[in-house]
Amino acid sequence: MVLLRLFSFLLGHVSLVVRGEFLEKFVNLAASRGIYLWDITRLSEDKVRVKARISDIRSLKQVARTTHSGFKIVERRGLPFLINSLKKRKLLAIGGVIFLAILYFLSSFVWFIEITGHDKLSAAEIKQIAAQAGLRPGVAKWQLDTKQVETTLREKLPSLAWAGVYVKGTKVIIEVAEKKLVQPEPAQGQPAHIIAGKAGLIKEVLVLEGQAMVNEGDTVLPGSVLISGEIIQEIRPEAGNQPLPPGQEPPPPQTVSRFVQAKGIVRARVWYEGYGECKFSETVEKLSGQQKTSVRIKFGPKEIIIAGPAVSPYRYYQTSQTVKSLPKWRNLAIPVEVTTVNYLEVIKERVNHGRAGAQKIAEQKALAAVKAKLPQGAKLVEQRLEQVNTGRGEDLVRIKAFVETIEDIGVVKPFQATKEDYVDRTHRT
Structure with missing residues (x-):
């Protein structure tokens, strides 16, 4: 079908309005003689509109005489008619050819540059490096080496893990992927605490290195030290074999601090809250x-x-x-x-939800809001929904969702120990 219509355009076709009492006979007889008609539309009881090829007009006249019908050409389409029209308007034809030539010439250049995939790097910075490799607005596509641009981007921008350059028409798309920077751990030997990243009720403390500062059942706030990187050891001076004189007290114990990178797991019960509402209609x-x-x-x-x-x-x-x-051409905008x-x-x-429907939607919104706050790896212990009653007659339902989780709330926080911190400190008891 598509090929037939393409040939009809190349060879030319016309739209006919056929009038007569035996229109079905006209169409059937034309089909039996191999005449292709398409876009057949009935306009009235005795009138129909069809499309046919120019080469079939003479045969259609014989069909019309046989069926006592008549037709009139109301529209001419196709390449032959277009050429005839252009012959009458030579200046228009010349202008069209010049326009197409200019358009083809301009399509051989890069006019637009699009950057995708960047996050921390700016598009201007990436375009500046690409320009050093020859990619800039106005450059001819046959002079552009996409592989060289990709290599230059990776060499000049160490934060890129990958770069790809694709030419699509007059636009060049630069796709980049930045390296994912992992949160650096404390340097080897640098002391660090494990502190609470959020408030909670301590459920379990497992110390691998350092000194525990909290116990099960303690309530902590964000920033509280859970496992200290300072280990305090108590040293009692040797009294020797000589008894102390009467009335003299033994010397107080000394404490010595040792600094380490605290390691361990501190799990706590944490509570979250979410809110949702929905009107009856x-x-x-x-x-x-x-x-x-x-x-x-x-x-x-x-x-x-x-x-x-x-x-x-x-x-x-x-x-x-x-x-x-x-884009600007040199300094010309x-x-x-x-x-x-x-x-x-x-x-x-x-939409009319009704009370039951509105309550269900509000519950879904509240749960979605609270679950969006949950960190990855949190263990859900309990969830509870509560309807909020404002005491006013309202045409909506308000729902609060409460969720309890058990999760590791520890966050590593390095600190700098000064020379004075390493000196033995004496505390009187």
Whole structure:
């Protein structure tokens, strides 16, 4: 079917309005003689519109005489008619050829550069390094070495794990992947505490290195030291064999501090809270799937609409807009912008949930809100839903969700021990 229509365009086709009492006989007889008709549309009881190839017009006249019908050509389409039209307008044809030649020439250059995948690195920084390898707006595509650009990006930007350069029309897409930097651990030998990252009730303390500062059942706040990197050892001086004189007290014990990198696991009971609400009936907005696109060219302050509507044809709608401008050529800025505006139709529906439906939706929202706060690896112990009663007559349901977890709340916090900290310290008891 597609090939037949393509040949019909190349050879030329016409739209006919056929009038007569035996239209079905006209169509069937044409088909039996190998005449291809398409886009058959009935206009009235005695009138039908069809499309046919130019080469079949003479045969259709014989079919019309046989069926006592008549037809009239109302539209001509295809390459032969286009050529005839251009012959009458030579300047227009020459201008079209020149325009296509210029368009083809301009499509041989890179005009737009798009950066994707970057997070910490800026797009301007990546474009600057790419320019050193020859990738800049206005460069000819036959002079562009994408492999060299990829190599230069990886060499000049050590934080990149991978870089790919792809040419799509007049746009070059640079895809990058940055190295994931892991939180550095304390340097070897540097002392560190394990502190509480959040408030909780201590459930279990397992010390691998360091000194425990909390016990099971203790309540801690964020920042509290759980396992200390300072181990305090008590040293009692030797009294010898000589008895102490009457009335003289033994010397106080001495303490010596040893600093280590604290290691261990501290699990605690932690509580989270989430909130959700839903009205008994509400207006919901959603996209209908219908959209219209408007394409505009802006020359300085003047804007010309070349396709699509000037304003949204929908009463309720959302818009998305993309603006592309020609890059600077040396120091010359070309004040031309192409703007594409998509109008997406929005329909509003009134949905009646009822009390039971609203409560279910509010519970789902509350649980989703609280579970979004849970860290990875947290063990869920208990969850509870509670309806909030404000004492006012409201057409909505309010729900609070409470979740209890058991999780490791320890966070490593390095500290710097000074020389004075290493000196033995004496405490009187």
